[in-house]
Amino acid sequence: MVNSEEERMEEGGLEGVTPAQQLCRFFSQGRHCNFGKKCKFLHVRDDGKAHEKETVSTSYPAASVGHRPSPVRRPCRYFIAGHCTMEDRCRFWHPPQLALLDDQPVPGNQTRAEQRIQPVPHPSVLQEVKLSDMTEDIAKQLRDTEISQLKKRFPKDQLIIQERSDGKVTYYRATVKATDPDWPFDLKEIDIMVSFPDNYPQEIFTLDIPLDQDLPSVMARHVQQASLEWLQAKHATNQLMGKVELLFRPFLRWLDRSLERLFTEGARQLKKDIDLEKAGLQFIPYQELQATVSETSEPASDAAAADRDEDIEMTQEEGKLVQQENLGGDEGTEKEETSHLVENIKISNPRRGTEVKLLGLMLGENTATVVAPQITVSLQCNRCKVTADLTLTGRTPCSAQCENCTTSISAAFRPCMLHHYSDVLGYLDLQNTTAVDLVLQECELTVGCLSCSQEGPVQNLAYGQTKEFNCENCHTKLSILAESTKFHYIQPRTNKTGSSGVSYKTLRDPAVQKGKPLPEKGTCKHFKQSHRWLRFPCCGRTYPCDVCHDENQDHPMELATRMICGFCAKEQPYGNGKPCVSCGGMMTRGTYTSHWEGGRGCRNKAKMSRNDRQKYANSNKTVSRKAAAEKK
Structure with a gap:
């Protein structure tokens, strides 16, 4: 609080001096006076140092012409914002031209700080626009801005501009280098080829990874697929937010951050393909198989064409992994080899009977193949619904009788090869019975190692638990994980005469099917x-x-x-009292009342909730004296 005039004069030791001749002790000491211009004392400072600072501050702009300002004498942000409590004692520069604003009236509702802080005009570049404000001119301006930024971003030795013969599409091939100082790969750069459509940025630009560079084709395809997925996701997010954004520079930042991860994942796929080739296996894409079948097959009937399409779909579902035979010399062309492989698929893997799949199958990095020479399966009699276990091998079929109704039961197992691209364990040929469950713990499996191409037995594999073991030959770490088993009955095909050759009395779906009740x-x-x-x-x-x-x-x-x-x-x-993770149904009775439910509730009326209707039950009922005496 500011003292009265008499007290301030007495403290200053200037008795008999009028207030107009007395200096304000707050202002003269460099402090802030709350009265401001309304103060009756003089706001004058006779301090020599302050006068020198004021002189230096006033003459600073003229003296600094042609010289770089010192960092110590940079403008005071508090003074520019409106008020600096240090006044002339502040070691930062107080521009004198801003002090003139104090004597001018503030227009409208604008504050003094808003008047002082004026935005500095900078040449802004249009980067994003609301979707509702998008026009053809703005889209063209955004597209030109993106192209100009692309040309400025890459030097001439890292950018190649190519135009198509018709001149409608222009391709920009740029070299992107990794900026990570701890880059682990020998290849430190990657070439990308982009082109901007006419309606860019309303639709994403096209991106290709050229194959005429040192990057392997498998890694190039992986980088291109991951980049397209990121661009589509970013574009969809902008559409939901109602804006249009230039995506090339954000894409370069994402590619620079993710390039090591993309190279690592692509190298793993390349190693997997090399290991498969060493093991005598070959990966053929689905498009190549379809083109080969369409070229080599002769015109057939509609039924034969349907069977052929079903075979191709089967090949695509099982992972397109086929076994390659050793062909001596240079016999045959590449098309004949591919056609021969397709014929092997049709003959060696007939899809009939009950298909056995291992859901959630995960094989270790060095685990090549898994084959089940012997399995134990739980079968249910179609007549009396009694379940029994039966051990099957891939060599001979097994016949048995039901223990309850003595019905003749026959079953046969045809094993298949499990690998990274297929989860089919094999096929069951059943008669008068259906499959219920696969006892995986009693199945005998043979696992192949990628490092040494040798096979070894594995037993005691449990659902939901990763089985880790070492190869018996090279001691490489192998692992297998399976979540559950799925049985799928494949309807038999009908030949031209309309008969399938299978008795329809034995056709029955498996007892346990995912999505259907037990x-x-x-x-x-x-x-x-x-x-x-x-x-x-x-x-x-x-x-x-x-x-x-x-x-x-x-x-x-x-x-x-x-x-x-x-x-x-x-x-x-297993989870007690928790709903199913798939359908959300309660597998146990989990609803209980607060009154009494199998001993879990409460019968003490003093502890019962007042909202419980059983708390005040029979409380107003009239009881005779005789009944009350007998109760006592």
């Missing part, structure tokens, strides 16, 4: 409210409850670690 919705006679099957790790089999396990097995039961939903047959980790 038999009896997973319940049993012991638990009617439990809609799930439990997979016990002691034997690897599924039963509705532990009692059913003890009735069918002779070994001690271990707590289940996985379960199958009774509403959608989705196998998942």
Whole structure:
């Protein structure tokens, strides 16, 4: 607070001097006076140093002509914003021309700081526009801006401009170098080729990775695919936000940050293809197979054409991985070799019967192939619905009788090769029975190693658990993971006469199909409210409850670690009281009342909620004295 005039004069020691002749002690000391221009004392400073600073400050702009200003004498941001409490004692520069604004009236609702801070005009470049404001002129301006920035971004030795013969499309080939100082690869640059359509940036620019460079074709395709996915995602995001943005410079920043990751992923794919080639396997794209079939096949009937298309779809679904035979010398052309491989696919892998797939299959980096010479499968009788286990091999079919109804049952297994591009374990030929579950823990598998091309046996593989082991020959680390099993019945094909040669009495879908409920919705006679099957790790089999396990097995039961939903047959980790991760259904009865529900509720009326209708039940009922006495 500022003292009165008399007190200030007494403190200053100037008795008898009028206030107009007295200096303001706040202003003279370099402090801020709250009265400002309304102060009755003089706002004058006789300090020599302050006068020198004022002189230097006033003469600074003229003296600094042709010289670079010192960093210490840069303008004071507080003074420019409106007020600096240090006044002349501030070590930063207070421009004198801004002080004249204090004597001028502030127009409208504009503050003093807003009046002082005037935006400096800079030549701005148009980078993004609202989608609603987009016109042809703005789109053309954005496109020209992008092209000019592209030409300024790359020097002449790193940019090649090519025009098509018709002159409508111009291609820009630029060399992008990695800026990471810890770049791990020998190849430090990549060539990209872009072209901007006429309606750019309303649609993304085209991007190609030329193959005439040191980058392998597999890595180039991977980089191009990942870049196109990023551009499409960025363009879709801008469309949702209602704006149009120039994407080339953001793409260069993303490519610079992600180039090491893209090169690493592409190198892994290249290594995988090289290892497959060493193992005698060849990867043929689906387009090449389709073109070869269309060229080499003769005109056939509609039924034959449908069968051929189904074979091609089968090849695409199973991963397009075919086994290559050693051809001596230079016999045959490349088309004949590809045609021969297609014929091998049709003959060696007939899709019939019940297909057995391992869902969520993940093979280690050095795991090449997996083959099951012997499996144990749970089969259900079509007549009496009794389930029994049967061990099958890929050499001979197996015949048995149902223990309950003595129905003759026959089953045969045709194994297939599991690899990184196929999850089909094999095919089952069943009669009078259906497949329920694959006991993976009792199956015998043979695993091939990519490092040494040798095979070794593997046992005790469990669902949902990664099986890690070492190769017996080169001791390379191998691993296998499978989440669940899927059985899919393939409808038999009909020949030209219309007969399939298979008895329709034996055609039945598998008992367990993903997306469909389990038999009896997973319940049993012991638990009617439990809609799930439990997979016990002691034997690897599924039963509705532990009692059913003890009735069918002779070994001690271990707590289940996985379960199958009774509403959608989705196998998942065990969770008590949690809904299904696929359909969201409650597999156990999880709703309870607060009053009394199997011992989980409350019957004490003092502790019950006042919103519970059972709290005040029979509280107003009239009771006779005789009944009250008998109750006592």
